[in-house]
Amino acid sequence: MLINGSISIQDQSMPVQNQIRPLRSCLLSKKVNGNYVLCIKNSMYPNCINYNVKNLEAVHAKFAKEGKITLRFKQPKHQISVKADDTKMLLMFLRQLEDIIKGKDVKIGTRLIPNKVPAKKDVNRFDPAAREFKAVDRFDRRVLNMRQLNSLILENCVLPTLPEQIGDLPISFLSLAGSKLATSSQYDQDIFWDWMSKTTIGNTLKNLNIDSVNLTIVPFEIMFLRNLQSLSLTKNKLTHLPDCIGELDKLHSLSLSDNKLRFMPARLSLKEFLLLDLAQNNFLNYQQDIDILDKFHENCKNVAREWGTPLSYKNLVSLSICSIIRDHVTFSRKNIPRTLWHLFDTVGRCGTCKKIVPYECFTSLIYFRDPQAREYKCSISKTIPWLQLLCFKCVVLL
Ligand SMILES: [Zn+2]
Numbered sequence: 457m458l459i460n461g462s463i464s465i466q467d468q469s470m471p472v473q474n475q476i477r478p479l480r481s482c483l484l485s486k487k488v489n490g491n492y493v494l495c496i497k498n499s500m501y502p503n504c505i506n507y508n509v510k511n512l513e514a515v516h517a518k519f520a521k522e523g524k525i526t527l528r529f530k531q532p533k534h535q536i537s538v539k540a541d542d543t544k545m546l547l548m549f550l551r552q553l554e555d556i557i558k559g560k561d562v563k564i565g566t567r568l569i570p571n572k573v574p575a576k577k578d579v580n581r582f583d584p585a586a587r588e589f590k591a592v593d594r595f596d597r598r599v600l601n602m603r604q605l606n607s608l609i610l611e612n613c614v615l616p617t618l619p620e621q622i623g624d625l626p627i628s629f630l631s632l633a634g635s636k637l638a639t640s641s642q643y644d645q646d647i648f649w650d651w652m653s654k655t656t657i658g659n660t661l662k663n664l665n666i667d668s669v670n671l672t673i674v675p676f677e678i679m680f681l682r683n684l685q686s687l688s689l690t691k692n693k694l695t696h697l698p699d700c701i702g703e704l705d706k707l708h709s710l711s712l713s714d715n716k717l718r719f720m721p722a723r724l725s726l727k728e729f730l731l732l733d734l735a736q737n738n739f740l741n742y743q744q745d746i747d748i749l750d751k752f753h754e755n756c757k758n759v760a761r762e763w764g765t766p767l768s769y770k771n772l773v774s775l776s777i778c779s780i781i782r783d784h785v786t787f788s789r790k791n792i793p794r795t796l797w798h799l800f801d802t803v804g805r806c807g808t809c810k811k812i813v814p815y816e817c818f819t820s821l822i823y824f825r826d827p828q829a830r831e832y833k834c835s836i837s838k839t840i841p842w843l844q845l846l847c848f849k850c851v852v853l854l
Pocket residue numbers: 806807808809810811846847848849850851
């Protein structure tokens with residue numbers, strides 16, 4: 457029987473040695489000329505050291521269920537501590553050893569000791585009961601069997617797709633930072649986020665990290681993650697945030713440094729953040745833009761007059777989109793026509809009447825004010841530009 461693991465060999469005939477370093481080793485039981493022999497191979501004994509089982513003085517197996525045993529030989533006077541990679545194999549080995557000691561005729565396979573001591577394998581990598589999983593270079597579908605997963609780290613991986621079943625895992629922390637996400641087509645980029653539409657993850661996810669993935673647009677499905685408290689989107693290529701990010705009532709930490717943001721959605725201006733990081737962005741300049749604000753404002757009113765209030769809600773598609781968002785209906789992007797996808801990116805809530813309004817029924821204006829955050833980072837002055845949406849009904853009243 458072959459056991460792989462870490463083994464330390466202490467020569468008890470020598471004066472007390474301080475620390476005996478365990479080495480990656482193989483332990484093989486075999487029968488040589490009618491004698492049962494335990495053979496150990498590692499970097500200290502590349503040609504193996506053999507122990508006759510007849511010389512075995514004691515076996516300490518108190519921690520065998522944790523994969524650890526100690527064997528003491530009288531000739532040579534060695535104490536051998538074994539930490540096996542596979543606990544089940546070690547328990548079988550112990551049973552075999554017990555039979556040999558009892559004098560039974562034990563049949564031993566003729567397996568040879570490997571040429572090379574195998575490196576440690578993480579045998580519990582896909583333990584279905586694990587609470588945390590960190591991928592090495594790619595996503596492995598076996599993760600989907602880990603039904604008690606709390607933390608999923610898919611950093612610096614190649615992720616052409618993410619199965620939507622991830623959304624069925626009860627995770628509270630997810631990081632995709634530094635990974636290579638779908639970039640082959642806009643379609644791939646859009647459906648990459650289907651997992652956000654799942655009920656389970658919508659209830660459990662509190663921390664989401666999507667740093668450094670070349671993100672150009674925040675998917676509208678983010679609004680389904682209603683328990684999200686902390687969102688990090690640093691080092692991306694975002695020029696704006698979707699207005700629907702304001703639907704995330706529990707969000708208190710938002711990191712957006714190192715993007716290309718021109719302004720922030722006004723719905724976040726009244727929110728009190730614990731952390732708001734806006735450093736390294738392209739925010740509109742206060743002095744430069746204040747002059748055009750009045751003009752802009754006047755234009756908004758004119759547009760509103762042209763459209764007229766009664767027109768605002770005649771479009772059935774717009775009406776249904778607004779009710780879907782208002783009533784917190786969760787849906788999967790793939791279940792609605794592709795031609796409607798962009799409408800969800802542009803829908804917003806009127807800053808005055810707070811109604812959800814489709815893009816053809818609102819206008820916008822920019823104003824400057826200080827954000828509210830206990831910890832605030834920004835490379836320009838504290839005051840930043842906010843984009844306020846106004847439905848035509850309200851803009852006429854301005
Ligand atoms: Zn309004």
